[in-house]
Amino acid sequence: VKVLLDTPAIAQRVHELGVQLTRDYRGRRPVLIGLLKGSFVFLADLIRQIDLPLEIDFLALASYRAGTTPGELRVLKDVGTDVEGRDVLIVEDICDTGHSLAAACRLLAGRRPASLRVCILLDKPSRRQVAFQPDYVGFEIPDRFVVGYGLDRAECHRNLPYIAVVEEPGQGQAG
Ligand code: IMP
Ligand code: MG
Numbered sequence: 001v002k003v004l005l006d007t008p009a010i011a012q013r014v015h016e017l018g019v020q021l022t023r024d025y026r027g028r029r030p031v032l033i034g035l036l037k038g039s040f041v042f043l044a045d046l047i048r049q050i051d052l053p054l055e056i057d058f059l060a061l062a063s064y065r066a067g068t069t070p071g072e073l074r075v076l077k078d079v080g081t082d083v084e085g086r087d088v089l090i091v092e093d094i095c096d097t098g099h100s101l102a103a104a105c106r107l108l109a110g111r112r113p114a115s116l117r118v119c120i121l122l123d124k125p126s127r128r129q130v131a132f133q134p135d136y137v138g139f140e141i142p143d144r145f146v147v148g149y150g151l152d153r154a155e156c157h158r159n160l161p162y163i164a165v166v167e168e169p170g171q172g173q174a175g
Contacts, residue, residue, distance in 0.1 A: 001157070001164035004146055005139060010121075010163065013138045014042070017119065018049020020136065021089070029053045030087040032119075033079055035104060036060040038093035041150035042121045042138075042159070046091060057081045059090075061103055073103040088113040093150050094122040098132035105132075122146065122163070 021030075027054070034043040036058050047056060062074035088108055095101055101118055109116055119136035126143045147153050148160030157164075 001147065001160070001166055002073070003162050004036070004141065004165050005149075005163040007154070007161050010138075010149060012046070014121075015049050017136055017138060018046055018051075021046075022049075022051045022121070025050075025052055025054075025069045025087060025089075028087050029055065030089050031055045031057060032089045032091050033081075033083075033108070034058050035076065035090065035092045035100065037158070038150045038152065039091050039121075042093055043091045046119070055081065058147075059104060059107075061100055073107060079108075083108060083111050083113045085112070085114050086113045088117070090116070090118045092120045092134075094116065094124065095120050095132065096124050096127045096136055097129040099130060102130050102132050103133065107171060121156055122147070122151075142149075 032043060032047060032054055034056065036039060043056065047054060057079040058077065059079050060077035062076055090101065090104055090108065092101055105116060105118065117135040120134045121138040122132060122139045123137045124143055125140060144165045145153065146163050146165055147157035150158050150162045151163065152158045155165055
């Protein structure tokens with residue numbers, strides 16, 4: 001793996017997002033909803049940079065695979081919070097095609113929250129298949145598969161304390 005974003009760069013940006021969220025949600029008590037599993041590291045660090053009373057919950061959606069209809073939604077684990085009338089902030093590790101976040105927003109918007117916004121650590125805008133614009137973005141990255149800081153490839157590498165690009169054998173330098 002090759003480091004794309006190192007630990008201090010991530011910490012600095014997560015701090016900045018926390019400062020911005022503290023300002024934007026001043027006087028309110030937002031519910032931060034992490035999409036499982038990838039968001040758990042980002043969510044854990046982000047809430048410690050937000051100086052407000054807040055709640056957290058988690059939502060797990062089935063991932064889309066070849067043969068399934070994109071945009072079709074299956075809830076693997078629902079939130080336990082009644083979000084009606086609440087200020088909901090969805091927290092996700094990465095936005096790629098946009099299908100997962102669009103589906104999560106549709107689901108939660110149907111429950112009539114007072115407000116609904118999305119905060120992502122990483123954005124790959126060049127990969128979008130559905131129009132989706134997150135409200136808070138940590139970093140825009142190129143169209144490369146990344147791991148670490150909660151992100152996995154085949155459930156591996158979530159524990160790396162930085163974000164790295166996976167280099168396939170045969171790519172890059174010979175030998
Ligand atoms: P979507 O394509 O925007 O719906 O993203 C769905 C999910 O794909 C994300 O929540 C991640 O779990 C996963 N994903 C997309 N790109 C990457 C990546 O570069 N590394 C690891 N997981 C990714
Ligand atoms: Mg994910």
